[in-house]
Amino acid sequence: MSFISYAQNLEDVVLWKALKNVENGFYIDVGANDPIVDSVTRSFYNRGWRGINIEPILGHFNELVADRPQDINLNCALNESAGELAIWECEIRGWATLDKEVADAHEAEGYKGEWHNVAVRTLADVCAEFRQDNIHFLKVDVEGVELSVLKGNDWDKYRPWIVVVESTFPNTQIETHSEIEDLLINKNYLFAYADGLNRFYVSVEHQELLPSLKYPPNVFDDYQTFSEFTAVKNADETTRKFEDYKQQVLDSVLNNSSIISAITTVQEHGNELNSLLDVLHERTKNLDELAANVGGILGHLNSTRQYDELIQKVAKLSAENERVHIAYDALSKVHETSLGHTRDLEHEISVLKNHIEQIYGSTSWRASAPVRLLGRMRNGNNGEQKVGLFGRGGRKLIRIFNNNPRLRHFTVITVKKLGLYSPLRSLYLKVLVGSSPRTTFSANEMLAGQNSAFLSFKSSHSLSLDELHSRIKDELKAAKDERGQQ
Template identity: 40%
Template sequence: MFVSYAQNFEDVMLWRALKHVENGFYIDIGAQDPVVDSVSLAFYEQGWRGVHVEPSIYYADRLRIARPDETVIQSAIGSRSGVLSFYEIDATGLSTGDARIAEKHRAAGFTVKETTVSCLTLSDILERYQEREVHWLKIDVEGMETQVIQGWLPSEVRPWVVVVESTYPLNQVETHEEWEPLLTKLGYEFVYFDGLNRFYVSKAHNELKERFKSPPNFFDNFALSGTSGVFCELLNNKLTQSEQEFYNQVERGREENQRLMDTLAEREREINELQAYVEQLNNDWKVAKGDLDDANKRNNELHAHVEQLNNELNVAKEDLDAVNKRVNELEVSHTQQKTMAEEVNRELQAVYASWSWRLTKPLRLMNKYIKRLPGVIKALLLYAAGLTMRIARWFFEIALSYVRRHPKQKEFIKKHLSRWPLLQVRLYNFASVRHDQASKLVCLTSAAPEGSPDLSGCPASVRSTYLQLWEARAHAAKSWEKEGRP
């Protein structure tokens, strides 16, 4: 479908006449904006290309940006080449080279900026494209149409269709009487007036005249672009209102979105804090669990220790009971022995108190001393003879004890004793005898006499002393029997 961008459907009428041409060529004098009210844009979209002549710097730059593959000539068109005072009214299609029209616009409240621009003639432009077929030429120069057409000298370049704006700016007063005769002389015939523009067809293409009998209508199968201010004002207003409502909704949506984002950020912050708190709780729980495990382990160890202590206590109680039992037995035995000793003592005292014992006392004493006299003499002789031996034995015992307490010195002593073999043999024999005596003492102390108390739990020194007392008692009893004592 053909989309119309022009101000007054100029492109629809031109397309109806020229749509059979593929990749046509056009020249647009006073092209203005590349989109808004553009006559050429619809053709550009259909593959056509052309030349744009625009004196305004603002619109020339916009054309170059929007149509980089087309020619844009920044210049005014007049009756002769040179320079021209140009009165520019920004962002409008009212810029003109006519000072009177510019003054009227200024009086109407428009801001008018006077500049100087280059000026070419229409013939200058057409001569550049002698080898091209120009299918349409549009002239929209805000009151300077006469000067433009005056600069169009007879030429072989004849556009098929010429469109000229034929009213004064911003009113319906027609101006074609000033310049139409010039077009007629150039071989053009008027075919259509749309209320703003007059359409002319070259006599070389009279077949196109039939296509201008009716204004734009349903059968032209076109759609409005929405950029034309006159025919789309209501639609544009509604669209603007809809856009404003949309923008308001978007703004509200943005505000709501920002609020939600802020809420989300706050929730994320709270979640992060909760996660940190949970992590701290987990760490505390792990520490507490570790402490609890340690406490349980310690408790189990304490229970085991208590159980061991209880067992040891039970064993100690059993031992204590056995000791108490043994003590009781010893106390009973001691009581019995004490009783027996008292009885024996009474009997002995009775003997000592008898007259026979008293009368025989001198005899007993004499007999005792006579018996002991040889032993005393012998003992004195033996004591004198064995004193040196005892001193040597005492020295050897000290040396032997030192060697036993310092095993590392043993090799050193053996090395030096090897020099005196006889002394070494005697020392070995002495050490062997002392070892046998110690072993015998252990055997004696371990073999308790019959009827003696159980001293297995007592130290060896106690057991040895007890055995010595026991032997002394037995020896005394034998002596008393020999002496006839009761």
């Protein structure tokens, strides 16, 4: 498992390189501040270490008590001698200091703070109260009074293996370590490493740790920062939630496959209805024109003995024309209803499509793309297994298209934009109808079910237009021959 670094400047990674073989170690953190953010000791606490956290700001101390119940947490400051001192608590977390010069510098830059008194102890006093045989490391970060803290220790009795001291003027790169280094070297400590903010010293009793502190954190140390760890964790959780939600949407789409099938059926039947309505409209138009000419035909037949028979035939013709009109109206209503159903179903599919597009366009999806890519690279096959990747991918896309109605819908939209909709749709409908178990749609059967008035129109006893026209011509010719004989 990778080492998680919580520290501001990877100080915990440097310490872990030297002390990773120590089990259940002990630390003292002077100026502990936040129990997690920028904490040098958090990773060690997570790995079973325990220690003393010294924090003079009451709010930060309460957070330490809540988060580090197995540590010793002290609400005080450390200095060269015990007593009570004024501390400047800045509006910026972590900038509290006992040093007036540091406080004045912050205020000159526009930062605000307040002075209040705080109890002060010495490092030697704390070590004497909580007797500990081995202090594996001491970390001191007190915004300018590090030297005073170190002077308050009894270095003959209490000798941390490693001492980490902030060694620049607060929030600058101005080095302030000369007096600190003189003190520690005089107390038999060896300089080991500097990271630009802190300096690391090793006691002569444990100088075997010096080689492990020679180099800064690097790729061989197998670590990741807390921010990286959190980002990956959040991305994994977001990806998991997204995959679950995507599966729910997919299940919803698959459960509504009957809707897509219904749309296809209605569209297919709608085309047949359109064709049938065109035929009926043309036939009605011809019958209307023929009925308009009946008056002229009757004028030529008034003088013949067939006048009454023609009147009866015209009456039958008018009745049949009325049935055609009734059937046409019924078909129109059926067609309008089908179009309404089609629009409703297409709207529901559009809503589902927009929902999927919003998911793929979401920030969490784009943000997690690198993580998913890394996951695929980490879990992916290599060598010979990559040879068939594209072939298997192609076959998988074909199976997905055949089993995914939503994908078919998106394909229809695409081919419409490309101008290939009509030929591809005709081919698709032929295949779909050929594989469907449904009975072929019958417009005549539906008309018969919708309006019984159409029964006589489609019966074998009705006259076609050609037959009717032929009979009228025969009647006119017979009347003309009879007048000629008279």
